[in-house]
Amino acid sequence: MINSQDVDTAKKELGRKLAGWRTTRKLTQLDLARSVPSSRSTIAGVERGAQVVDHTFWARCDALLRAGGELILAYGRFQELERQFQAERAAGAARARWGDIDTWSRQIAQSGYGAVPDPVARSTAAGCAEISGVPNDLPGVAFDDMRRRTLVKWGATAAAVASTGVGRSSVAHAGRVGAHDAERLSKAAVRLYGLDYRHGGDSLWQAATAKVNDGYAMLEQGTYTGTVEGHLLKATGRVQMCAGWLALDAGEHTIARNCFTDALALARQASDREVETATLSYLALQANALARPREASRFASAAENATSTIGGPPRLGAVPQLRKAIASALMADQSGTDTAIRLARRVLDRDGDKPTEQWCTFLSPAELDGIEGTCAVELGRTTQAQTLLERAIAGYDDRYARNRALYRVRLARARLTAGAPDGAADAANEALDDLAEEVASWRVNAELEAVAHQLAAYPEIPAVAGFLARYPSVAGPQ
Known part of the structure; x- marks a missing residue:
């Protein structure tokens, strides 16, 4: 059985690894915070083992400190330990609440x-x-x-x-x-x-x-x-x-x-070239989520090659381009991003009104705005990012609540970058509204956690204070 002390010990060891690599590279906490980007207090909290941050933070630190994947692997081991601890705790709580498991199982x-x-x-x-x-x-x-x-x-x-x-x-x-x-x-x-x-x-x-x-x-x-x-x-x-x-x-x-x-x-x-194309595109999405844009670009190119040999369902050809757009933005390749977005929009202009497979129905003008807005955030185009993300959010109804929540979190990030923490808190609070209505997504929660850490630097702003008070009960680490 894993106990909370085991998790605390692992968290502190993870923080010591970050401090060790930072010291090796002769950087101060403020230097690292400016490069991630984050706050100095966040870096200090992580190094003390007092604060948990998401995978994106560790991937960026690993790259900045040239740790060769050591920090990413260490975070992965910690995350697995914490997941097992939470699983064991949830199982115990469930047994306590539901009592006679054999009776319940027979009913099912x-x-x-x-x-x-x-x-x-x-x-x-x-x-x-x-x-x-x-x-x-x-x-x-x-x-x-x-x-x-x-x-x-x-x-x-x-x-x-x-x-x-x-x-x-x-x-x-x-x-x-x-x-x-x-x-x-x-x-x-x-x-x-x-x-x-x-x-x-x-x-x-x-x-x-x-x-x-x-x-x-x-x-x-x-x-x-x-x-x-x-x-x-x-x-x-x-x-x-x-x-x-x-x-x-x-x-x-x-x-x-x-x-x-x-x-x-x-x-x-x-x-089945359609499933092959879509699966390669998912692998590209995963690589982007794990901060491996070069791998994502390779998967996206393979997906593009596969879809070029088939008619495929309408809109499917846009998916590899969207994965390429994100990968290019993560590599600060503005031209590559713009080209991929343009090609994706061309496919949607051609096929947007045609019936398509279920896995392609999310591809709409709103989704393309959301992806382009995400790229703009990565490229530092905060004004463009806010316009696109606001348009994407407006284009989604409750049937796509998860996507809407994701773009609300990214809008909060764009507003933070633009120096508007009150507006960021408003967007983050709206993301909490979606999460409270039974949206459960690692991607949304991981990105919202990073935003919450940044907003913690502005507790004197009423909108921020309201969000910070609500966040732990709706989407905070369990």
């Missing part, structure tokens, strides 16, 4: 979900219910506001959920498999994407892996024709790709990478 089994060996798996059961269309009102368990909130929060306890075995295939003997089975699997991916746009990946990725395992069970244990095999390979590849995306949005990067690797293998077995 009777409702058609199959045996559930641990209450931490409740989020997976609920997620599978929404995907399959089964009602969420489980026997003896009221689906109240607390349970909805729990679904979101427990989605982050990935280690505990994975250890329970929930998500393994419910198809013990697949028997005869037909085209309708593959179609049901494809529809599950469609439903998952729709839920993701509204809620984020934290509360959904385990349910996606359960559907993936159903696909593999049918492939390995079922009886089917050659035509059905092709449909089943494509459907399983689509769900596997979706599971990877949801895990990425939940911050489960190793799981996401494994899902993407398997999705590529399935796509190539099925000669």
Whole structure:
């Protein structure tokens, strides 16, 4: 069992590593803060082990201090330790609240979900219910506001959920498999994407892996024709790709990478260039999120090559360009960014009014504004960034609450850079509104945490004080 002292010790060791590399490079805390960018008090707090910051901070410090990946790896080890601690604590709290686990598990089994060996798996059961269309009102368990909130929060306890075995295939003997089975699997991916746009990946990725395992069970244990095999390979590849995306949005990067690797293998077995293109684009997105823009650019180029050989669903050709745009901005390549955005807009102008696959429906003028605004933030074009991000936010309704929350956080960052902490607090507070309505996304939370740390330098501003008072209960570190 991991205890809080273990986490505190690991946090302090991580801080000592940062201080060691900073000293080696003969930089003061203020020097490093100006380069990250951050505040001197944040650097000091991290080095004391008193403050937690996100992956972006560590990636930038590693690059600035030429630590060769040591700081990123150390942060990854700390994050895994903390995740396990939170998972164990959540499991204990769940057992205390729900009492007789065997009785609860039998109730779930009777409702058609199959045996559930641990209450931490409740989020997976609920997620599978929404995907399959089964009602969420489980026997003896009221689906109240607390349970909805729990679904979101427990989605982050990935280690505990994975250890329970929930998500393994419910198809013990697949028997005869037909085209309708593959179609049901494809529809599950469609439903998952729709839920993701509204809620984020934290509360959904385990349910996606359960559907993936159903696909593999049918492939390995079922009886089917050659035509059905092709449909089943494509459907399983689509769900596997979706599971990877949801895990990425939940911050489960190793799981996401494994899902993407398997999705590529399935796509190539099925000669499905659409899934191959989309999966390579997701890998580029992940690389950008992990501050590896050169890798992202390579994946985006591979995706562009794949999509150039197919007709593909409308809008799909814009996705590699958007990944290239972000990668170029992270490398301070203004010309590369502008070219990629221009090409993406050209695709959307051509295909924007055509029906498309579910994973492409997010591609709208609002999304392109959001991506271009994000690039402008990275390139220091704060006025342009604010205009674009405000336009992106206005273009999203509640069906895309996760994307809206993400761009509200980035707008807050742009306003901070422009020297407007009160406006930044307003945008950050609006992001909290989305999070309070059951958006659970590692990407949103990680970026909002960085903004919160910066806003902490302005506690005398009423809007900032209001945000800081609200932040811990809605989105702060658990």
